[in-house]
């Protein structure tokens with residue numbers, strides 16, 4: 001696995017038929033940093049994440065993680081390069097037990113003492129998942145399913161975690177819990193790319209952000225600057 005690698009994305013473009021969802025987007029994530037992408041509904045946030053992950057057709061002039069060229073890497077192989085993905089809407093396997101969901105997150109790894117140690121770390125990070133390890137994932141609450149989706153992605157031991165709207169549909173209390181988890185992962189050196197409609201969460205969880213509008217970067221800066229920017233406050237924080 002790559003330790004503390006930088007992600008570089010240059011000239012990312014996504015089309016759906018005639019619709020251009022992402023236009024020539026460029027950004028980088030220095031190893032260990034957390035970068036947020038905020039923007040309105042339909043701005044192109046999810047498409048950006050899926051395109052980085054190789055889940056949808058895209059054009060990109062450069063896509064690198066450390067020394068590795070990711071332009072031709074299939075989505076299922078991204079985990080082998082240290083990239084984890086938490087999809088929008090969680091997509092846990094509802095009919096499988098919690099622990100089985102977690103083990104599926106380690107599909108690219110051998111099952112051994114190290115994988116068992118990762119499972120123990122996930123249960124330490126999310127004690128509720130340990131308590132409910134034998135329950136069907138579909139029986140968990142929305143917040144618990146979000147924890148499970150994050151835990152499942154962590155089972156591949158990523159160096160970079162891509163998260164698509166982890167706060168979606170969660171109560172303010174659970175959004176705080178997600179924030180605490182993201183801050184802890186960051187403190188442990190994991191790089192994060194966080195796509196969110198919740199600007200407050202994003203500013204607190206990241207060091208810098210892109211504001212996207214119509215698939216293009218409308219603004220970028222440190223999260224501290226942006227959260228004090230009057231225009232951002234008016235549009236995204238409703239202040």
Ligand code: ATP
Nearest residue numbers: 016019021039040041042043044045046047048197
């Ligand atoms: P949301 O917060 O709703 O997920 P978003 O910022 O993530 O929004 P995207 O989902 O990336 O935005 O969508 C960007 C644009 O691409 C929108 O105009 C959307 O309607 C369009 N789009 C997204 N997915 C498809 C698709 N499968 N086919 C056609 N157009 C799509």
